[in-house]
Amino acid sequence: MSPSPRAVALAVVLALGLLVADWPVIVVLAVALATATVVDARAARRPVTVSRQVPGRLARGVPAALTVTVGDAGARRVEVRQPRVPDVDVEPGTGAGGLEATVVARRRGHHELPPVAVRVTGPLGLGRWDREHGGRHVLEVHPDLPAARRLATAVRQARFRDPGLRRRGAIGLGTDFDQVREHQPDDDIRHVNWAVTVRQGRLMTNQYREDTERDVVALVDCGRLMAAPVPGRPGGSPDRTRLDVAVDAAAALAAVADAVGDRCGALAYDDEVRARVLPRRSSGDDVVRALHAVEPRPVDSDAERAFRAVGTTKRALVVVLTDVVDAAAARALLDAVPVLARRHVVVVASCTDVEVEAAAAGDDERALVAARVLAGRDRAVAEIRRRGAIVVEAPPDRFSAAVVAVYLDAKSAARL
Structure with missing residues (x-):
């Protein structure tokens, strides 16, 4: 009172x-x-x-x-x-x-x-x-799911560039078994199921369906470089970290994979594996739940350990969401990329620093420093490409869409 x-x-x-x-x-x-x-x-x-x-x-x-x-x-x-x-x-x-x-x-x-x-x-x-x-x-704060769902809806409605919905698989027959049925005159004799034929007393054959589902795995770097704050647009105040941008992109990737019927997985790592979702269908919610609470830690990331934990033997699109500063900072990533690229399609995605790019456009001392930073980044990007990976760079506000575009391009071109 x-x-x-x-x-x-x-x-x-x-x-x-x-x-x-x-x-x-x-x-x-x-x-x-x-x-x-x-x-x-x-x-x-x-x-x-x-x-x-x-x-x-x-x-x-x-x-x-x-x-x-x-x-x-x-x-x-x-x-x-x-x-x-x-x-x-x-x-x-x-x-x-x-x-x-x-x-x-x-x-x-x-x-x-x-x-x-x-x-x-x-x-x-x-x-x-x-x-x-x-x-x-208790508030459970997830990534920017409305933006991820808008991307998925645009893909589903064929309003996104090359929606990747065409049922195009690798050349040749698919390898996914569908059912056993009675042999027809035009069936390949190599597909006869002799064990079932003996039991049924009539010629039976295996039927396969074309394998159109693809595996997509988002590797989210949670190391010290991902703690850097970034503005959403040039001239804006920093309102997120690089890790926030990466998690938003992973959520968008999972939502689009659900929309096109692919299997999506995710893995968060720094010097150890922090969270993991194995590739499977309709895994968008699982990916969000696994990644929504991860925070960067002040340690160097171990890309090789993360690559070993990808968890799929099938050829997949592996999207590494990280920060490429220069060749020295990306050394662990550079050493690990060739191992993963032998089996999978590897994409290294990093959001650009809009403040550094704006500073490089000036004519003062800050412009010289910014130009050196961008030159070091360009050298690291060129080295990553030389080792067999696709590199995606985009501003934070367009980063998720750029990652999704590369995924759909790879799917429609039958690279997976």
Whole structure:
């Protein structure tokens, strides 16, 4: 319980009244004010019903509604405040009689919203009570799933460049067994199933279906280089890390693979394997759940260990989502790429640094430094290509679409 600003102001007025009025009158008024404040505070103490609605799952950077409703207030005035936590914005944070706010999570992972703070002021406006309502609410923040789903929808509706939906497989018959059926005159004699023929007493043959499903594996680097903050566009303030951009691309890759019927897997690594999803159909949700909470660690990544853990013997598209700074920083990656490229199609994808590129366009000393940084990156990219990998570079806001485009190009060209 606490007095309201109105009660404090009246008490100050009574104190000043001692200068112009008889003190017995002031004492009577002071007792009346104290009594009214206590009575008002007791009225404010009566409980109110408070309900908070906020989604348990959010997408990073995507606004969601937060609503706090108050009941049984009567003539009392109720103020509601939702305390903030780091990396989660709530606007507005306070409201009268309830709260209609927008919550935006700036980082992936798990965050906890504190209980709602409620201040109830009595009908006279003299006394009030502060209390908390509800427990802590856990927010599970995923990558930018709406953007991933938009890409998948564009592919499904053939609005994306080369949707990769054509049923084109490798030259020759597929190797996926379908069923055993009775032999037809034009069937290949090499496909006769002699064991079943003996049991059935008539000629039976194996039927195969064309193998059109492809394996796609996203390798997400979680090492120290991926902790660097990047702006979404030139001139903007950094609002994500390189790892955030990589996880968004992995989610988009999985969503598109689901749309075109391919098997998608994922692996997060630094100097060890942090999370893993083996390639399988309709794995988009599994990929998101495995990657949504990974954070960069201050260690050098071991690309060779990650490549050994890819987990598929079938030829696959392996997309390494990492940061290419220069040849020295990418040495472990350069040494590991040829081993993986012997069996799989390897794509090394890295988002460009829009701030460095903007600085290189100037004519001051910063431009010279930025030009040297970009030259070192170009040398590393050329070396990666020479060792058998495809390199994708794009700004953060177009990075996911660029990765998806390379995947669909490889699929439509039957490179998988």
